[in-house]
Amino acid sequence: MTHFERKYKLALCQMPVSYDKDENLETASRYVSDAADAGAKLICLPEMWNTPYDSSKFREFSEPADGQSVEVLKDLAKRNEIFLVGGSIPELDGEEVYNTSFIFDPTGAQIARHRKVNMFEVNIEGGIRFREADTLSAGDGLTIVDTDFGKIGVAICFDVRFPEMFGEMKEAGAHLILLPAAFNMTTGPAHWDLLMRSRAMDNQLYFAACSAARDTKSAYISYAHSCIASPWGEYAGSIDSQAGIVYSTIDIDYINKIRAELPIGNPAL
Numbered sequence: 171m172t173h174f175e176r177k178y179k180l181a182l183c184q185m186p187v188s189y190d191k192d193e194n195l196e197t198a199s200r201y202v203s204d205a206a207d208a209g210a211k212l213i214c215l216p217e218m219w220n221t222p223y224d225s226s227k228f229r230e231f232s233e234p235a236d237g238q239s240v241e242v243l244k245d246l247a248k249r250n251e252i253f254l255v256g257g258s259i260p261e262l263d264g265e266e267v268y269n270t271s272f273i274f275d276p277t278g279a280q281i282a283r284h285r286k287v288n289m290f291e292v293n294i295e296g297g298i299r300f301r302e303a304d305t306l307s308a309g310d311g312l313t314i315v316d317t318d319f320g321k322i323g324v325a326i327c328f329d330v331r332f333p334e335m336f337g338e339m340k341e342a343g344a345h346l347i348l349l350p351a352a353f354n355m356t357t358g359p360a361h362w363d364l365l366m367r368s369r370a371m372d373n374q375l376y377f378a379a380c381s382a383a384r385d386t387k388s389a390y391i392s393y394a395h396s397c398i399a400s401p402w403g404e405y406a407g408s409i410d411s412q413a414g415i416v417y418s419t420i421d422i423d424y425i426n427k428i429r430a431e432l433p434i435g436n437p438a439l
Contacts, residue, residue, distance in 0.1 A: 174320045176423055180346070181210035182380040182416040183257075184396040184409055187219055187388075191231055194220045195242050198257075205415050206250035212319065212420075213250075215257030216382040216396075217327050217350035218269070223382070223390040225305045232260035232267045235283070240272050248278030253317050257350040257380065258286065258326050266307040271324055271350055273315055281316070285309020286326035287335070302328075314342050320422060320439065327351040330365050330379070333372065340373040345422050345439050349379040358393025371403030374429050374436045376420050384411035401428040 183201035187194055198219055205213045217223070220239045221231035233239055239259050247254040254274045261270035269286035287309050289302040312335060313324045323339035323346070330336075330349055339347055347369065353362050362379075370377035378398040384391060397408040398418040407418035426438045 175211075175318050177419060177421045178211045178319050179209050180376075180378060180398060180418055180420050181205035181208065181213045182378055182396045182398065182407075183213065183215050184381060184383050184394060184412075184414055184416065185216060185219060186385060186413045187216070187222060187382045189222050189227070191220055191239075195239065199242060199246060201415060202246045202252075202254065203250060205417075206252050208415070208417065210252065210417065212253045212255070212317070212322075214255040214348050214350065214378065214380045216380050217258045217352045218260065219257040219350075219382060220259045222388055223352045223392065224388070225302065228260040228305050229262075229267050232262040234262050235270075235272070237262075240280075243272055244274055244278045244280065247274035247276060251276040253319075255324055255348045255350070260306070261285070267305060268309055269302070269306050269326055270309070271313075271326060273313075273324060275317070282313055282324065284313035284324045284326065286329060287311070288328045288332055290328040312338055312342070314339055314344055319420070320345050323347040325349050327353070330369060333369065336369050336373055336377075340375055340436065343439065344375065345425055346376040346378065346420055347373075349377070351379045351381050352390070353381065353393040353395075355391050355393055358395065362393055362395055363397075366397055367399045367403045367405070370399035370401055374401040374432070374434070375425055376400060376406070376418075378418075380416075383413035401425045
C-alpha cells in the first residue's frame with residue numbers, strides 16, 4: 171500500500187464573480203488565503219472564476235498559460251503552502267480559447283493542466299440556450315494528479331455527464347475528483363445533486379464540485395450549491411447559493427471501509 175497522508179482538509183471556494191477581472195483576482199486571493207488559514211491543504215476555485223460565465227466575454231478575459239491569473243494562482247499556492255486546483259479560466263493558446271484548470275503544488279509549481287473535454291450545450295424549449303463550442307475549443311484526455319495525499323482527478327462541469335471518465339480515474343487510483351462547475355438555474359435544480367452524489371457513490375470515492383456564488387444580475391445565473399459528496403453518496407459538506415467556503419475532511423481509510431462493506435470491485439487505496 172502506498173504511503174501518503176490519509177486524512178486532510180479540503181476547501182471549495184464559492185466566491186462571487188464580477189465583470190472586473192482585477193476584482194476577481196483579489197476575491198480569489200482572499201478566499202484561498204482564508205481557506206488556508208482555516209487549515210485546508212487542498213483548495214479549489216470555481217469554473218471561470220476570473221471572468222463572468224458569459225460566452226461573449228471568454229475571449230476578452232482570456233490569457234495565455236503564463237498570464238496574470240496563472241501567476242496569481244502560482245503565488246497563492248506557494249505563499250499558503252497548499253495544493254491548489256485553480257478552478258478554470260479562459261486560456262488563450264494561439265487563436266484557440268480553452269476552458270482550462272491549472273493545478274499547483276505547495277512550492278508554486280504547476281503540476282497539471284486540464285482542458286475541459288466536453289463542451290456544454292443546452293437548448294431547453296422555452297428556456298436556456300447556451301453552446302460553449304461557439305467560443306471555446308475542447309481539450310482531450312483525463313487529468314489525474316499525484317499529490318501528498320495520493321491521486322486526485324480533475325474535470326470541469328459538463329464533463330460530469332460522461333461517467334466513463336470518472337470510472338477511469340478511479341481505476342487509476344484517484345480517491346477524490348474535483349469538478350470546477352457552473353450549472354444554471356434549469357439544469358442545476360434538476361440534475362446537480364443527482365449527478366454529484368451518483369459519481370461519488372458509483373466509484374466509492376469523494377466527489378467535490380465547486381461553483382461560483384449566485385448572482386441574479388449576471389447574464390448567466392449560477393445554480394451554485396458547491397458540495398463534497400462522500401463515497402457513501404451523502405454530502406460531507408455543502409452550501410446553498412450564497413458566497414462562502416465549503417470544508418470537509420477527506421479520509422482515505424473511510425473510502426476503504428465503504429469499499430470493504432459494499433464490495434463492487436473497487437480496490438483498497
